[in-house]
Amino acid sequence: ALTELNLRFCDGLTSLPESIIGQLPALESLQLRWWQDLTDLPDSLGQLTALTALEIAACARVTRLPDSLGQLTQLQVLDLSDCSALTALPESVCQLTVLLSLGMHGCVNLTHLPDALGDLGALTDLNLSHCRQLAHLPESLGQLTALQALRLAECAALTALPASAWQLSSLTALNLAGCKALTALPELLGELTALRQLWLNECVRVARLPDSLGQLASLTLLDATRCCALTRLPETLGRLAALTTLNLRLCTALTALPESLGQLASLSLRELCVDCCMSPRPVPEPLAQQLRGLASLRVGNCRAL
Structure with a gap:
C-alpha cells in the first residue's frame, strides 16, 4: 500500500480529488507543494488517519483548512509554510495531541491562532516567522511545556509575548528577530x-x-x-x-x-x-x-x- 505521496506544481487543480483520498488508507506522508490554483482541501482529508506528516506549502490561494484536520490523530508534522492567503487555523488542529512540529513560516495574512493552542502538549517546534499580521499569541502558549524552539522572526505586528510564554521551561531557542513593534x-x-x-x-x-x-x-x-x-x-x-x-x-x-x-x-x-x-x-x-x-x-x- 502507498505510504508516501508527493504532489508538486499541479497547476490547474483547485482541490485534492476526494477519489484519491479514499484509496489511501495507509498513507503516512502527504506533500502538496507549489500548487498555484489549489484553493481548499476536502473534508475527507480527515480519513487519512495513518498520516504522520502533512505538508501544504507554497499554496498561495488556500484560505482555509477543513475541520476534519483534527481527525488526523497520528500527525506529528504539519507544515503550512508560505500559504500566504491563510488567515487562521481551525480550532480542531488543537486535537492533534502527538504533533511535534507546526510550521507556518510565511503565512503573511495569518491574524490569530486558536485559543486552545496549548492543548498541543507534545509540540517541540513552533515556527511563525514572517507572519506579519499576527499581533498576539494565545495565553495558552505557556502550556506547551515540551516546546524547545519558538520562531517569531519578522512578526512585525507583535507587540509583546503573553505572560505565560515565560513559563516555557523546555525552550532552548527563541527567535524574535525583526519584531519591530516589540x-x-x-x-x-x-x-x-x-x-x-x-x-x-x-x-x-x-x-x-x-x-x-x-x-x-x-x-x-x-x-x-x-x-x-x-x-x-x-x-x-x-x-x-x-x-x-x-x-x-x-x-x-x-x-x-x-x-x-x-x-x-x-x-x-x-x-x-x-x-x-x-x-x-x-x-x-x-x-x-x-x-x-x-x-x-x-x-x-x-x-x-
Whole structure:
C-alpha cells in the first residue's frame, strides 16, 4: 500500500480529488507543494488517519483548512509554510495531541491562532516567522511545556509575548528577530532557564534588556544586531558563563559595554561584534585588556575610535 505521496506544481487543480483520498488508507506522508490554483482541501482529508506528516506549502490561494484536520490523530508534522492567503487555523488542529512540529513560516495574512493552542502538549517546534499580521499569541502558549524552539522572526505586528510564554521551561531557542513593534522584554525573561539561543536582531524599539538576562545560565548565543534603540546592557551580562557569541553590530545608540563582560572573556566568550557602534567608548580600556580569550573581535566603523 502507498505510504508516501508527493504532489508538486499541479497547476490547474483547485482541490485534492476526494477519489484519491479514499484509496489511501495507509498513507503516512502527504506533500502538496507549489500548487498555484489549489484553493481548499476536502473534508475527507480527515480519513487519512495513518498520516504522520502533512505538508501544504507554497499554496498561495488556500484560505482555509477543513475541520476534519483534527481527525488526523497520528500527525506529528504539519507544515503550512508560505500559504500566504491563510488567515487562521481551525480550532480542531488543537486535537492533534502527538504533533511535534507546526510550521507556518510565511503565512503573511495569518491574524490569530486558536485559543486552545496549548492543548498541543507534545509540540517541540513552533515556527511563525514572517507572519506579519499576527499581533498576539494565545495565553495558552505557556502550556506547551515540551516546546524547545519558538520562531517569531519578522512578526512585525507583535507587540509583546503573553505572560505565560515565560513559563516555557523546555525552550532552548527563541527567535524574535525583526519584531519591530516589540518595545521591551520583561524581567520574566530570566525564567527561561533552558534557553541557549536568543535572537533579537532588528528589534528596533527595544531600548534595554532586563537585569534577569543574567539568569539565563545556558545561553550560548545573544544576537542583538541592529537594535538601534538599545542604549545599555545590564551588568548581569557577566553572569552568562556559557555565552560564546555576542553580536551587537549596528547598535548605534549603545553607549558602552558593561565591564562585567570581561568575566565572560576569561570563561566562554569567543566571538564579540560591535561593528558600527557610535559610542565614544565601545570597548572600555579595562575591558579590552580582559578580552584575550576571544577568537573573533569586530570593532569596525566606530567613529570615535
